[in-house]
Amino acid sequence: MNTTQIETSVVSAGLLFPQTAQATPFIKWAGGKQALLSQLLPHFPSKFERFVEPFIGGGAVFFSLNHRLATISDQNEWLIDTYKAIRDDWKGVANILDTLPNTKEHFLSVRNISHSKLDLTTKAAHFIYLNKTCFRGLFRVNQKGGFNVPYGAYDRRYYDAGNLEAASQALQDTTILTGDFEQALLGVTDQDFVYFDPPYFKLGGYSDFNRxxxxxxxxxxxxxxxxxxxxxxxxxxxxxxxxxxxxxIKDLYKYYRMVPISARREINLKSQERDVAELLILNY
Ligand SMILES: C[S@@+](CC[C@H](N)C(=O)[O-])C[C@H]1O[C@@H](n2cnc3c(N)ncnc32)[C@H](O)[C@@H]1O
Known part of the structure; x- marks a missing residue:
């Protein structure tokens, strides 16, 4: 074996250029799928061109698939700006987070800032800061878009540098869109795979009000x-x-295959609502 052959075999064995660590969600998000990945991923197709996730939220599925070509989207503009800032300058976001003390007083002052006027990096740092220090990591805004979740008084770190770096890597070749789910599907082809994780339908007719x-x-x-x-x-x-x-939901998708998924929702307040049955609906 000559030098070139050795290099080729080392590279193909993944030894010379080890892949960057796989990221996990850098925010806590209601309905996040991290704990359900082992029940969901085995049902996904093994090969596809582009992965499309129009309700990205915390991105648990997107990060775990780590697919080369992807489109992610969400209607929450502040969340999507945070993804863009992590892609472009995760260190800048981390540097700002390092300056923000975890006190109720500071939390309230950050909460009162109108984030629409901030630069992308600061906006992202404030989003992550509020997410990590607010009550149960909830996201709730008033009619004017002002964040109104109370302080949570948790002793948790705001970020893991290695994870933010890995998230930034994963986002480099990703198309990142803000808006309604329909827009995210405009260029999709029959070679692509779409995973939808919308706000869930709740008995009573509306889903996750203002969440x-x-x-x-x-x-x-x-x-x-x-x-x-x-x-x-x-x-x-x-x-x-x-x-x-x-x-x-069963009636809406009655012509499709359905797999039962058992979920534990730690974000729900009433303990009797914590164990809920979910469905994974598939068109293949
Ligand atoms: C159940 S969460 C997704 C959770 C995500 N899979 C995770 O692991 O964190 C639903 C998401 O849909 C977004 N959303 C709500 N209405 C939307 C709409 N009309 N179009 C696109 N996204 C929407 C919310 O902002 C939220 O992030």
């Missing part, structure tokens, strides 16, 4: 999403979708 954005995800949005899923099926695009195990 992630200043708007709501209503019954009509669930219907709009289901028709988009039908359209993708007609175009030969593979998708998987998570939602609640409720009669309304």
């Amino acid at each position: 992630y954005t200043s708007g709501q995800f209503r019954e009509q949005d669930q219907v709009r999403l289901a028709s988009l899923c039908n359209e993708l099926t007609n175009r030969g695009v593979k998708w998987a979708l998570s939602n609640s195990d409720t009669p309304f």
